[in-house]
Amino acid sequence: MKVSIITATYNAAKTLQSTIDSITEQSYRNIEYIVIDGDSKDNTKQIIADNKQYISRHISEPDKGIYDALNKGLNKATGDIIGFLHADDIFKSEDTIQGIVSLFENTKSDGVYGDLEYVATDNTNKVIRYWKSKAFKYKMLKAGWMPAHPTLFLRKEVYKTYGNFDTRFKIAADYDFILRVFKNKTLNFSYLPNVITKMRLGGASNKSLTNIITKSREDIQALRNNKIGGFHTIIWKNLSKLPQFIKR
Known part of the structure; x- marks a missing residue:
């Protein structure tokens, strides 16, 4: 199975x-690596050029935000399975993709997801927050549950059927997309009980009070769009994050 991995980047030198090293170190070799750069002004373009032998497809042009960039990557992807690795993130181990592919093959799932570690910006071995997921049940959506999006890998057919990210959302398009896909009871999802991705702290949704308010509003809109839950869902969604800060 070919795995397409998409990295969206802007000024991420x-x-x-x-x-990139996290991709090239993977033991699974059938990887199509796609980099979508928003016309960076720092040394990002040079880093891409220096690693061109590892990059299958590359775009560098202005975009309308991260979800527009991810959609560009999805439109370029030719793999059987598609996942994302953002420019601040790395995979947990060199066998991460192999484990994901094996689960797809053994379960015939439409999607696979796992656990996520939020790590310090200057030390990826220092875990600040641990997002432990669990096996999916439909009722969990109304309780505000979602898989950690950076760990989610889906078959290409899922994107063909259910569409890409809705760029009307600035922060919560991933939540809207997950609701759109996971509410369909015809699809099967498997939980891999391992850390898949290590994510450096500093995501857009928590950078400021304004962003937190915007995300909450967009979360509510996503729930309305998909006819799942309501205000109580947002409350449970936020409360469910508290155990992630308990030291493990």
Whole structure:
């Protein structure tokens, strides 16, 4: 099975090389690596050029935000399975993709997801927050549950059937997309009880009070769009994050 991995980047010269290294170090070799750059002004383009032998497809042009960039990557992807690795992120181990592919093959699932570690910006071995997931049941959506999006890998057919990210959302398009896909009871999802991705702290949704408010509003809109839950869902969604900060 071919795995397409998409990295969206903009002015990420400080971390992009570690992201690329995380791809090239994978024991699973049938990987199509796609980099979508938003016309960076720092050294990002040079890093991409220096690693061109590892990059299958590359675009560098202005975009309308991260979800527009991810959609560009999805439109370029030719793999059987598609996942994302953002320019601040790395995979947990060199066998991460092999484990994901094996689960797809053994379960015939439409999607696979796992656990996520939020790590310090300057030390990826220092875990600040641990997002432990669990096996999916439909009723969990109304309780605000979602898989950690950076760990989610889906078959290409899922994107063909259910569409890409809705770019009207600035922060919560991933939540809207997950609701759109996971509410369909004809699809099967498997939980891999391992850390898949290590994500450096500093995501857009928590950068400021304004962003937190915007995300909450967009979360509510996503729930309305998909006819799942309501205000109580957002409350449970936020409360469910508290155990992630308990030291493990």
